[in-house]
Amino acid sequence: MPRLRRVPPGRSGRLWLQHRLAVAGRGAALLDQKLRILRAEVRRATLAAEDTAQAWAAAAEEAERWLVRASLLGGERAARLASDGAEAHVEVAWASTMGVRHPRGATCVLPPAADLPVSGAALVQAREAHLRAVDAAVQHAVAAAAVRLLRAEEVATRRRLRAIEERWLPLLESTLRATELGLEEQEHADGVRLRWARSVAEQPLTGDR
DSSP states (O other), X not given: OOOOSSOOSHHHHHHHHHHHHHXXXXXXXXXXXXXXXXXXXXXXXXXXXXXXXXHHHHHHHHHHHXXXXXXXXXXXXXXXXXXOOOOOEEEEEEEEETTEEEEEEEEEEOOXXXXXXXXXXXXXXXXXXXXXXXXXXXXXXXXXXXXXXXXHHHHHHHHHHHHIIIIIHHHHHHXXXXXXXXXXXXXXXXXXXXXXXXXXXXXXXXXXX
């Protein structure tokens, strides 16, 4: 197991390593908590994206049916004239989850019906169906964007947590064990020398008289 370099010598090195181990442990715990929250948010956003995708597909299919019906009854020219090019306006509501900013919802402001010169029941239904499809598309786009942003942060958080748990913590622990072993050996050697010095000092002095 590799060990850290540039660790302070002696007991200060042991304190230095113990402090960093505590900090790394707290960091891993916070990242683990963040990862659990992000996973729950990703699941929620994924379900929302799946639901909105189905709603969008159904709305688009309905709009296509009514457009075909209106074109058959009034002609394609009538369908083209039914739109004056007015644009829908989208207002996105944002939220923050564990520091990740992501869209939470959206309000789609559609062109008012009175501003569109539409005649014929089928054409009216086609216009309304397309407006619903636009709103459904907006809701799905918001849900899909939330999934992408949250999932990207989930992956990054998992990578950081793995780096701490699989590399940084084992490196600190192995270095701490080696440091403590070195201190024990040094203390043992110091004790041996101290006992030897004491035994020498306690021996009676002998000499010629």
